Every structure is written in C-alpha cells, then in structure tokens.
Amino acid sequence: MNAPPKIDPVTARSDRDVLHWLTNDTRDERFIDNIFAELCIRLQRAGVPVKRASLHILIHHPQWLGARIMWADGMREAEIARVDYDVRERSEYIGSPANEVHDGATEVRENLERDPSLGRKHAVFDEMRAKGLTDYVAWPLYHTLGKRHIVTFATDRPGGFDDAHIASLLELLPVLALVSEIRVKNRLARTLLETYVGSHASELILAGATRRGSGTTVRAAIMICDLRDFTRISDNWPRDDVIDLLNGYFDAMSEPIARHGGEILKFIGDGLLAIFPLSQSSACANLLHAVAEARQAMLALNEKNSETGREPLNYGIGVHVGDVMYGNIGSRSRLDFTVIGPAVNMASRLEALTKQLGKTVLLSRAFADFVENDFDLERVGEYPVRGFNDPIELFAYHG
Missing domain, CATH: 3.30.70.1230 (Nucleotide cyclase, GGDEF domain)
Incomplete structure (x- = not known):
C-alpha cells in the first residue's frame, strides 16, 4: 500500500489559506474569470507550481456553446475565448483532453517530459511541450445534476507536479465547483433574460x-x-x-x-x-x-x-x-x-x-x-x- 504524500507544514498552511480565500473571500467578486486568475496566483504563492491553467465552461448561449478561461504565469487577468457550437467537429477538439473528459474520463494526466511518441497524440500537448511545460492534468468540474465542466493545470517544474501538489489541487475542486457554478448560473440567468427580453x-x-x-x-x-x-x-x-x-x-x-x-x-x-x-x-x-x-x-x-x-x-x-x-x-x-x-x-x-x-x-x-x-x-x-x-x-x- 502506497504511503500518503508527505506535506510540508508550511505548504499545508498555505494551501489552507488558498482554500479559505476561495471559500470565504470571493463573495464580492462577480466574474469567475477574475476569481480563477487570482486562484492561480495564490496557488503559486502557496508553492503549487502552476504555470498555465484553464477553465472550460458550457454556457449554451444562443450564439456559442461555452467559454474557455485561460491563465498563464505573469497574467493578472485571465483571457476569455468563446467556443462555437461546432467545436466538437474540429480537429483541435477531437482526441483532446476536453474530449476525453466530456466522454467520461475522471482525470487526464500527461507527462510532457517523456518521449512524445509514448504519450497521447494531440496538438495541444505539442504546443505545451514547445512552451517548456512538463506536466499536465485535467479534471471534470461537477456542477449540480452531474453537469460536467473542465479545469486544467500545467507546470514547467522539472519532474512535473508531485503528489502533494496534486493533492492540493484536488482539495480545491469541490469549492471551485461551487464558486464557479454560482457565477455561471448568474451569467446564464442574465444571458437568458437578455436573449428573451433585451x-x-x-x-x-x-x-x-x-x-x-x-x-x-x-x-x-x-x-x-x-x-x-x-x-x-x-x-x-x-x-x-x-x-x-x-x-x-x-x-x-x-x-x-x-x-x-x-x-x-x-x-x-x-x-x-x-x-x-x-x-x-x-x-x-x-x-x-x-x-x-x-x-x-x-x-x-x-x-x-x-x-x-x-x-x-x-x-x-x-x-x-x-x-x-x-x-x-x-x-x-x-x-x-x-x-x-x-x-x-x-x-x-x-x-x-x-x-x-x-x-x-x-x-x-x-x-x-x-x-x-x-x-x-x-x-x-x-x-x-x-x-x-x-x-x-x-x-x-x-x-
């Protein structure tokens, strides 16, 4: 039986600080992209070596299927890109981590340091290797009634994320799901009203x-x-x-x-x-x-x-x-x-x-x-x- 990951007490306290902030101190922030960017910055300060992260949200707007919120090291604000309804027919989606998660995968992990011929074949992993990233993980983010969105994290740390880093990220997911669902449903309510009444x-x-x-x-x-x-x-x-x-x-x-x-x-x-x-x-x-x-x-x-x-x-x-x-x-x-x-x-x-x-x-x-x-x-x-x-x-x- 594998021993649990060793977690430094200082790191554990920093992780708890991030979790406390996400749980208690985001109530006055209306937009999930701002919360997500701040979360990534706080994770870095807590010793979790996040270099790149993304949040993929299904919105079902009349003109587009969803949104991709992207953050990278050095950014104070995340970038938001709309996702068209036909994305699932495109090569950038077929076989991608998002495709795997939407098809039911509970985790997609990719060691970007190993020989590319031994890993998953998709352009997104080649792009990340070219940027010096070493490890990547994607998880479903569950909202009410089993609705699945996606969150991803990547690092350039030699050797990738260690077990303690992964444990810290996993601990945040349920709270991130709650925080994001509130904002997404607020945005959805606003979108539906704008669509139907102006x-x-x-x-x-x-x-x-x-x-x-x-x-x-x-x-x-x-x-x-x-x-x-x-x-x-x-x-x-x-x-x-x-x-x-x-x-x-x-x-x-x-x-x-x-x-x-x-x-x-x-x-x-x-x-x-x-x-x-x-x-x-x-x-x-x-x-x-x-x-x-x-x-x-x-x-x-x-x-x-x-x-x-x-x-x-x-x-x-x-x-x-x-x-x-x-x-x-x-x-x-x-x-x-x-x-x-x-x-x-x-x-x-x-x-x-x-x-x-x-x-x-x-x-x-x-x-x-x-x-x-x-x-x-x-x-x-x-x-x-x-x-x-x-x-x-x-x-x-x-x-």
Whole structure:
C-alpha cells in the first residue's frame, strides 16, 4: 500500500489559506474569470507550481456553446475565448483532453517530459511541450445534476507536479465547483433574460422589477416591423425552410437595431417591436439609420434567397414617437415585460398602412418633426388611422 504524500507544514498552511480565500473571500467578486486568475496566483504563492491553467465552461448561449478561461504565469487577468457550437467537429477538439473528459474520463494526466511518441497524440500537448511545460492534468468540474465542466493545470517544474501538489489541487475542486457554478448560473440567468427580453429590460428585472403592474413611463421612438405574405409562405414551404427564412429576416432587422442603440422587446410571429428611448441622444435619427441598414441587409438576404429559388421577402415598418408604459403586464404567474399605450398602437396602425399605400416605411408627423431636416422624407399625405379621431400626416422613408 502506497504511503500518503508527505506535506510540508508550511505548504499545508498555505494551501489552507488558498482554500479559505476561495471559500470565504470571493463573495464580492462577480466574474469567475477574475476569481480563477487570482486562484492561480495564490496557488503559486502557496508553492503549487502552476504555470498555465484553464477553465472550460458550457454556457449554451444562443450564439456559442461555452467559454474557455485561460491563465498563464505573469497574467493578472485571465483571457476569455468563446467556443462555437461546432467545436466538437474540429480537429483541435477531437482526441483532446476536453474530449476525453466530456466522454467520461475522471482525470487526464500527461507527462510532457517523456518521449512524445509514448504519450497521447494531440496538438495541444505539442504546443505545451514547445512552451517548456512538463506536466499536465485535467479534471471534470461537477456542477449540480452531474453537469460536467473542465479545469486544467500545467507546470514547467522539472519532474512535473508531485503528489502533494496534486493533492492540493484536488482539495480545491469541490469549492471551485461551487464558486464557479454560482457565477455561471448568474451569467446564464442574465444571458437568458437578455436573449428573451433585451438588455435594458433584463437589467430592470434582475434589479427586482418583477411585480405585475410595475413599470415606468418612457418617451421613445417606436418601430414595428411585419413580414408580408407570411401565412402563405408558412402554409406552402417546408417547416425547416420557414424557420431558416424567419431567422435570416430577423437577423437582417435585429442587428442594425441593436447596433444603433435600439432594443427589441419582442418578436411577434413574423413581426418585431423595438423602441429607441428618447433619453438617448439622436434616438430618432438612430432608428432611421437602423432602418436603412436593415433594408440593405434585406436586399442581400433576398439576393441570397433568389439563388436557392426562394421568393423575395417583403415587409412593412411603422414608426411613431410618444409616451409608452414600460413594464410588467400579464397574469399572476406569467408576465411579459413590454410597452403599451396609444403610441404603440399608432406604430402598429402605420405598419398596417404600408401595404395599403405601397410604402415600405411609414413615419408619423410626430416622428418626422425630429428628423425631417436631416433625412430625405417623402410626404405621403393625411390619412385616417383606425382608433384615432383625426387623420394623421404620414411620411415615407426610402433609406
């Protein structure tokens, strides 16, 4: 039977200091990458010769699978790299330590000093040897319900990590798992809210705006966009084609809105509702810049669709400005964070009129007053708008 590793009393005390810090003194740090970098630095001071370390976290963000947090000797801050969903099909992943851990390995240890022909064959080990590293270890980091993430450590110490070093690192893993899970779930909650309700609404919800009826009055430019002939398309096209078409259309519309400071509050079937709060300077001009860029993106999308035999997509946009109630509306147990009010209804009516008047973008006189000196607008005339007593003066914008 092997004797337990001999641990120097001073080293043991230093290890306990690191563990105490990780357990008790990280509560005010919001980001796991900062905690991880500080952990590695403290490990070095405690005599554990960590030269390089990484933390691989599965996030399931709409655009990327996860994140890799990388630290190396001399760095005060860790580097964060996003990991795409297709990573598991790439050579840098296939056969890698991460691949082994995700497939069920409870430890991947590699002696980087021995003949490379005798060890695992993967580019990551060649890269580490080239940097003078001598030993590498990777372990799963278990979160609730068996969710597996990965933590790795490497050293350039001759002979690699000794048994006491490995024991010190293993002792930290359960606490690191707890500390990282809290931060990852906080980030996941924020990501999910940003994805489904937008960045500004998510901040309000996270700050406690969760009571039905709570909200504020906001003066904003309102934009409502709707796709034309979607019922016919959805009835006649294969399901996957319809989903792909909608995603392309929403990308073309949404990215310029976000880029110019707007916030999409909801997607409604084949339509969207976005606001540009007038608390932002040039909010109305920013909305029209977003519309112009979206129109160019739609032209590119239609050109791409025509190459695959798809019909061009047509759409209408209604734009108005006014006060809206911005907050929680719904049942006792199911809420929607949105905007309501006559100004929203007006934008919706203008969008409906685009088809009748043969215009892609219609603006109200109230909105045009903010931008007509800076943009080339076409006066369309005065038209009755359902739900409003007086005719509304309308303008078209051709971007």
